[in-house]
Amino acid sequence: MKKFVVVMLIAVVIAGLGFSAQKVIGFAVSTLANPFFVSMKEGGEAKAAELGLEMIVLDAQDSSEKQYSQIQDLITRNVDVLIVNPCDSDAVVPAVMEAKMMGIPVITVTRPANGIEVNQHLDIDNKEAGMLAAEALVEALDGTGKIAVLEGIPGAPSANDRQAGFMAVIDQYDGLEVVTSLTANYSREEGARVMEDVLQGNPELDAVYAHNDEMALGAVRAIVAAGRMNEIKVFGIDAVDDAIMAIKNGEMVATVKQQPALQMAMAVEAANDIINGKTVEKLVIVPLQLITIEQIQ
């Protein structure tokens, strides 16, 4: 029995290994349940392979405590650069502080670490993303209509900015009214659930704006189930594959391309620069692109 246990254990653990002798990047990602971050991981892995770097990816499953432990383990592992996609911009700070204390360069992607200086922060301009979505909505609705908003994780800077950018445009049009604004925590499942309730409470609705595609896709499922797809136009942000498909199928009108793979590839390049002793820019804003049916065809 003992031998069996030993052999099984070693076999199972080795099965998950990736061997490499080179410099190591540690990537602490918030959650791989969101395809946006999966694209990010893939973009990073491709660039890392190209540059001959090893990349360890640890998934915190949206838990800040888990992320804290994982960053600690990456520090113990002595990674050459730490790239972090925080679950929560405040809660990640103690862990980032430890990394800096141990002399490990830190790069943050998509969400910042509040109040602490890192080697580089890559982000999109979330306000601009909100604005682009709003402009597409204004055009689609011809300036009049009732809108429901599905918000991202409460307090997340991305959600705050995507809302601010959106409202800055919407407020200019008297004919547009936001009838309800609820959080679905950036999740498809919650987006569907919340949307069901919104549909119940709003017999008249013209558009849904979700802070990310996952929630938008969830909303689409609820709207289709309620048979109101022809009344309601859906807008999201992120341009994940499913959203592109939804636009092709006429279920969504527009999304905003964030280029997560590019973002991460740029982060890995910056990491490589740091490893080779070059200095990098403190802030990098990755360009956005509005995606509608026109761009896809």
Place this chain on the structure above:
Amino acid sequence: MEKPLKKDSIYKNDHITKVRKLLKGELGLLLILAVLIVTFMILSPYFFTSRNLLNITRQISITLIVAIGMTFVILTGEIDLSVGSLAALAGVAAAAAINATGSILIGIIAGLVMGFAMGAINGLLIVYGKVQSFIVTLAMLGIARGIALVWTGGKPISGLPISFGTMGAGYVGMVPVSTIIAAGVFLIAYYFMNRTKHGIYMRSIGANTEAAKLSAIPVKKYRIIAFLISGLLSGLGGILITSRLLSAQPTAAEGMELNVIAAVILGGASLSGGIGTILGTLLGAMVIGVIDNGMNLVGVSAFFQQIVKGIIILIAVMAKRGE
């Protein structure tokens, strides 16, 4: 008539026998832990360093503290599914209290009181309301989480004083403070369970409630005490999480109950009650902690980790039963 030889007597109590008795139930688990440690030592040069080993103790400290509370509950034949939510709520209460009064001590007390109070509600509903613990604590899981969310509006409470972070993230020399706290809880629980009548009573209640009643053991009182302990320790766990992150998240410790129950069961406890030890829970928590940390160091891909962990836990439980 010959006197029985002293050395064959069942009354011998020398050190070797003591240690053997202590480990008897836990020997299998100790072996599994040893195998895991050796495996990771081979696979990663970073594993067997004092820094990393101490890190592991810090990483499991919160799960261990809550698991110790869970051990008492499971021992009496019940279950507490609300521990994660209680931890989050206690963390929120502590943070709110600190921000309101500027005193860390008041914050800690607030968190502990919150955990204790919710544990009391659990216990009273189960014992006097006569509702199954699974149902009550399942409901409490939702209620406590909901209270935390409503209280905070869904947003984490931040801006806590850095000195508060010492509990969860600080060190005394090389030893993490939370490890020291967990060790303290372990020793107190061990003493309570094994050296006082209370522990024996609680074990009897789980093993055979009817017999316990007939033996004039105050069954109701001890069943409630189990949930008080679980609530209190969940509260302590929540305070430590908040301290570590310097941020009270209403969504903290989601799913913690599963990790905690896994540690207790891995440690040899039986879900039907009556069987289980504090030492076993410690070893169970260590096994899980070593697996998590080892896989991170080795760089097992994120997707694979879940599968590997589940398989290892299954193998460990099977191997233990087979001993």
